[in-house]
Each structure stands twice: as C-alpha cells, then as structure tokens.
Amino acid sequence: MKIAILGYGRMGKTIEQIALDRNHEIVYKTSEKINTEELQKAEVAIDFSIPDAAFENITTCFKNNIPVVSGTTGWLDRYEEAVKICNENKGAFIYASNFSLGVNLFFQLNENLAKLMSKFKEYTVAIEEIHHTKKLDKPSGTAITLTESILPYTQKEDWKLVEEDEKASANQIPVVAKREEDVKGTHSIKYSSAIDDIEIKHTAHSREGFALGAVIAAEWLSDKTGVFTMKDVLGL
Ligand SMILES: NC(=O)C1=CN([C@@H]2O[C@H](COP(=O)(O)OP(=O)(O)OC[C@H]3O[C@@H](n4cnc5c(N)ncnc54)[C@H](OP(=O)(O)O)[C@@H]3O)[C@@H](O)[C@H]2O)C=CC1
Numbered sequence: 007m008k009i010a011i012l013g014y015g016r017m018g019k020t021i022e023q024i025a026l027d028r029n030h031e032i033v034y035k036t037s038e039k040i041n042t043e044e045l046q047k048a049e050v051a052i053d054f055s056i057p058d059a060a061f062e063n064i065t066t067c068f069k070n071n072i073p074v075v076s077g078t079t080g081w082l083d084r085y086e087e088a089v090k091i092c093n094e095n096k097g098a099f100i101y102a103s104n105f106s107l108g109v110n111l112f113f114q115l116n117e118n119l120a121k122l123m124s125k126f127k128e129y130t131v132a133i134e135e136i137h138h139t140k141k142l143d144k145p146s147g148t149a150i151t152l153t154e155s156i157l158p159y160t161q162k163e164d165w166k167l168v169e170e171d172e173k174a175s176a177n178q179i180p181v182v183a184k185r186e187e188d189v190k191g192t193h194s195i196k197y198s199s200a201i202d203d204i205e206i207k208h209t210a211h212s213r214e215g216f217a218l219g220a221v222i223a224a225e226w227l228s229d230k231t232g233v234f235t236m237k238d239v240l241g242l
Pocket residue numbers: 012013014015016017018036037038039040054055056057059063076077078079080102103104105106143216
C-alpha cells in the first residue's frame with residue numbers, strides 16, 4: 007500500500023518502520039499543513055499529529071478521497087463533525103484513542119468489569135494514567151475512552167481530571183493524569199471499598215503496539231467506505 011504519514015514525530019517514525027517491515031511504501035510524510043498534491047499519491051493516510059491539526063488533516067483526506075486512520079488525541083470535541091464530513095464525501099475513517107491490541111482487549115475487560123461492579127455500590131471507581139512528559143493532552147484519550155465505558159454502569163454523570171489526592175464530586179469519576187520521563191502509556195482502573203481494592207492495569211512497553219495496530223487498521227480500511235472503530239478491525 008502507498009501510505010501518507012501525517013505527523014512525523016515519535017509515532018509517525020514508529021509507524022514508518024512497521025509499515026516498511028510489512029512491505030508498504032511511504033509516499034508522503036509531513037509535520038506541517040498537508041500538500042494535497044503529495045497526499046493524492048497515497049492510497050491511505052495515517053494521522054498521528056497534534057490536537058490542533060488533526061481535524062483539518064482528517065477532513066482534508068476525506069475531501070481528497072483518501073481513507074484515513076487517526077490516532078491523534080485531544081481533538082474529539084469535533085469527532086461528530088468529522089464523521090459528518092466523512093459521510094458527505096463518502097470517505098473512509100477510523101479513529102481510535104489507542105490502536106494496540108492489548109489496550110483494545112483491556113477496553114473489553116474494563117467494560118465487563120464495570121458491568122459486574124455496577125451491582126456493588128460499596129465500591130467507588132477511579133482512573134489513573136501515566137505518560138511521558140512531552141504529551142500535550144491530559145487526560146489521555148485512552149483514559150477518556152475507559153472512563154466513558156464505565157459511566158453507563160454507574161450513577162455518575164461525568165468524569166473530572168483531578169490531582170492525585172483530590173476528590174471528585176459524588177457524581178463524577180476522578181481521573182488522575184501523571185507525567186513521568188519516558189513512560190509509553192500506563193492506564194489503571196481501581197475499584198475501592200473500605201475492605202479492599204480491585205485494580206486492573208495495562209502497561210505499554212514501547213510504541214510498537216500502537217503503530218502496528220494503526221498500520222493493520224490502515225490495511226483493513228483501504229478498500230472500505232464508512233466510519234469504523236478498532237472493534238470492527240479486530241472483530242471484537
Ligand atoms: N491512538 C494511539 O494508539 C496513540 C495515539 N497517540 C497520539 O498521537 C499523537 C502524536 O503523538 P506523538 O507521535 O507522541 O507526538 P509527537 O509530538 O512526537 O508528534 C507529533 C508530530 O506532529 C507534527 N505536526 C505539527 N503540526 C502538524 C500538522 N499541521 N500536520 C501534521 N503534523 C503536524 C509535529 O511537528 P512539530 O514537532 O514540528 O510540531 C510532530 O512531528 C498524540 O495526540 C498522541 O496522544 C500516541 C500514541 C498512540
């Protein structure tokens with residue numbers, strides 16, 4: 007496949023390596039506003055850029071008839087708008103807050119656990135994520151996805167980004183975001199009662215799982231029309 011990489015930073019470079027290992031060709035890579043002439047050389051685009059650029063990058067792909075996979079986080083307030091533009095242009099789109107197989111299995115585990123815990127009101131739930139210090143957004147997209155899957159199984163209305171020792175109000179799930187040197191991505195969900203804690207945790211050891219998942223998603227999407235998720239790609 008001929009691939010365009012939109013955002014040639016830590017993830018863009020890892021994606022390039024994995025794509026080449028899988029015999030794809032990188033026909034365009036950029037860390038700036040898209041040159042549409044260059045973009046049109048590609049059969050599929052993979053966007054891992056920055057929150058302020060993602061919406062424009064993604065919708066430029068729709069308008070140029072290029073299927074697009076995006077892993078950029080921190081722009082999701084415009085997701086529905088992007089979906090509308092995708093459908094108007096008969097485009098192809100996959101967004102995921104996390105493309106790794108392990109995290110997508112963890113998403114399922116999180117939802118199953120939330121369902122189970124919904125009957126036991128003596129437990130309260132809290133989320134923690136840890137990432138490298140260069141990360142621009144907070145909390146992580148993955149933490150937001152995890153929290154939004156838990157909410158329907160609780161009496162809570164919303165989530166709130168809090169400091170480590172801070173409490174959220176009774177109708178909010180607290181989310182703590184820590185920044186530590188070189189951490190690739192750690193997410194944990196803890197249910198606490200006066201008697202005990204139950205905790206599940208995913209730890210990424212490298213960026214390769216995210217990049218491999220994004221390339222697999224691009225391979226899967228390249229001949230399709232519509233808006234999909236990693237559940238479709240992985241058959242979950
Ligand atoms: N969904 C997933 O599985 C994962 C998602 N992510 C997300 O992916 C995104 C990128 O992460 P990461 O690679 O670590 O970040 P980096 O900061 O390393 O890379 C982002 C790149 O985007 C470039 N950029 C800036 N403006 C534009 C633009 N208009 N168009 C295209 N590129 C642009 C930056 O250039 P410059 O440095 O010159 O500004 C930089 O090279 C983040 O939102 C992160 O949260 C990360 C890992 C996994």
